[in-house]
Amino acid sequence: MRAGGLPILTYHAFDTSGSVTATDPAWFAETLSALTRAGFQAVDLASWIARGRPVVERGYALTIDDGLQSIFEVADVVARHRATATVFLVTDRIGGDNAWQGQPADVPRGPLLSWSELESLEPLGFRFAAHGRTHVPLDRCDDRQLDDELRGARNAIEQRLGRPCPLFAYPYGRATPRIRQAARRHFAAAFGTRLDTANHEQDLHQVSRIDAYYLRSRRVLDRLVTGRLQGWLRMRRTLREGRGAMTYPFSWRLA
Numbered sequence: 002m003r004a005g006g007l008p009i010l011t012y013h014a015f016d017t018s019g020s021v022t023a024t025d026p027a028w029f030a031e032t033l034s035a036l037t038r039a040g041f042q043a044v045d046l047a048s049w050i051a052r053g054r055p056v057v058e059r060g061y062a063l064t065i066d067d068g069l070q071s072i073f074e075v076a077d078v079v080a081r082h083r084a085t086a087t088v089f090l091v092t093d094r095i096g097g098d099n100a101w102q103g104q105p106a107d108v109p110r111g112p113l114l115s116w117s118e119l120e121s122l123e124p125l126g127f128r129f130a131a132h133g134r135t136h137v138p139l140d141r142c143d144d145r146q147l148d149d150e151l152r153g154a155r156n157a158i159e160q161r162l163g164r165p166c167p168l169f170a171y172p173y174g175r176a177t178p179r180i181r182q183a184a185r186r187h188f189a190a191a192f193g194t195r196l197d198t199a200n201h202e203q204d205l206h207q208v209s210r211i212d213a214y215y216l217r218s219r220r221v222l223d224r225l226v227t228g229r230l231q232g233w234l235r236m237r238r239t240l241r242e243g244r245g246a247m248t249y250p251f252s253w254r255l256a
């Protein structure tokens with residue numbers, strides 16, 4: 002990680018279940034308070050991309066994958082900090098649930114936001130982006146289905162919410178060169194699960210993020226707010242890459 006990288010934090014569910022994909026709403030509130038106390042400000046991800054990914058002193062970005070209703074547990078926290086959070090939506094499942102095929106058994110099932118609930122979150126600082134139509138791992142799609150997953154999700158969001166949809170997050174973080182090439186046709190930028198801060202040197206269709214799973218301890222949060230996260234992230238990356246073929250059961254929690 003290089004100096005000046007933007008920490009783009011990735012969340013999924015907000016509850017006290019202790020699941021690997023869940024964040025305690027109280028800890029989320031403490032995380033934003035710690036960042037604000039340290040002088041950090043949330044940046045709007047789409048505008049940061051549109052501005053060419055500039056270095057932002059004491060900036061961070063919030064992303065939330067899947068669009069679960071538990072976002073309401075933290076909506077007031079986001080609003081209070083005048084933050085924006087980008088929510089990556091699974092458009093065929095909006096108003097349904099996250100029990101899609103391939104969802105690991107130990108990820109709690111939960112309801113997803115409806116279109117009208119999405120609109121109610123906009124004034125609080127939430128922005129919406131695409132995470133595929135069905136959350137299928139894109140490396141299992143042929144070219145036609147791949148295009149349909151990307152284009153269909155973007156069109157649904159643009160038509161229902163009446164706003165452009167320039168951003169995409171890969172389901173399960175799976176982004177082969179073929180998938181990235183397809184993402185390039187439909188989106189200004191796409192986000193994976195490589196554990197790093199984000200900077201303008203990265204592939205615009207493989208922008209790094211930091212899963213909230215790694216920010217569960219006070220010690221790591223302290224590293225983030227004091228600008229000492231880099232060495233720690235490098236060490237975690239080495240551990241993940243060292244798992245080699247063992248990474249898949251682990252990697253879904255980072256998607």
Ligand SMILES: [Zn+2]
Binds near residue numbers: 066067132173256
């Ligand atoms: Zn997801």
